[in-house]
Amino acid sequence: MPEITVKVASSVGLHARPASLFVKAAAKHSGPVTIGRPGGTPVDARSMLSVLGLAIEHGEEVVLHTEGDDADKALAELSRLLVTDLDS
Numbered sequence: 001m002p003e004i005t006v007k008v009a010s011s012v013g014l015h016a017r018p019a020s021l022f023v024k025a026a027a028k029h030s031g032p033v034t035i036g037r038p039g040g041t042p043v044d045a046r047s048m049l050s051v052l053g054l055a056i057e058h059g060e061e062v063v064l065h066t067e068g069d070d071a072d073k074a075l076a077e078l079s080r081l082l083v084t085d086l087d088s
Contacts, residue, residue, distance in 0.1 A: 002075045003065045005038060006082045014056035014082075022081050023048045031068015033078065038063050045078070 010018040026033040026045035035051060036042030038061055043050035045064070056062055062082065066074040 001065065001067055002071050003063060004075055004079050005061050005063050006079045007059060007061050008056055009058070009083050009085045011058055011085055013058045013060065014051060014054065014062075018081075019048065019051050022078065023051055025078055025081055026074070029066065029068065029070055029074035031066060031071055031074070033067075033074060034065045035062050037061070 008014055012018065014022065022035075023046060026035075033045040034042035035045040036054065037056075042063065042065060043054060045051060054062075064075055064078055064082070066072075066078070068074070
């Protein structure tokens with residue numbers, strides 16, 4: 001059950017296009033993937049409404065958690081997306 005805390009680099013936070021790219025990438029993985037604020041309640045990273053509902057802003061830290069056969073690969077790919085400014 002890998003988990004990592006990363007800082008969101010997107011200049012608009014995890015909204016609109018960056019959120020869409022993140023959710024699509026999360027949906028490709030076989031096991032559950034969650035995202036949330038440190039100490040907060042995580043949400044399903046494959047749900048656009050749930051991810052948008054977090055209202056994650058630029059520079060905020062989020063916790064990613066993955067499970068399943070490709071958990072490490074999923075964590076690496078998704079964290080790489082979050083630390084990249086996807087809106088540039």
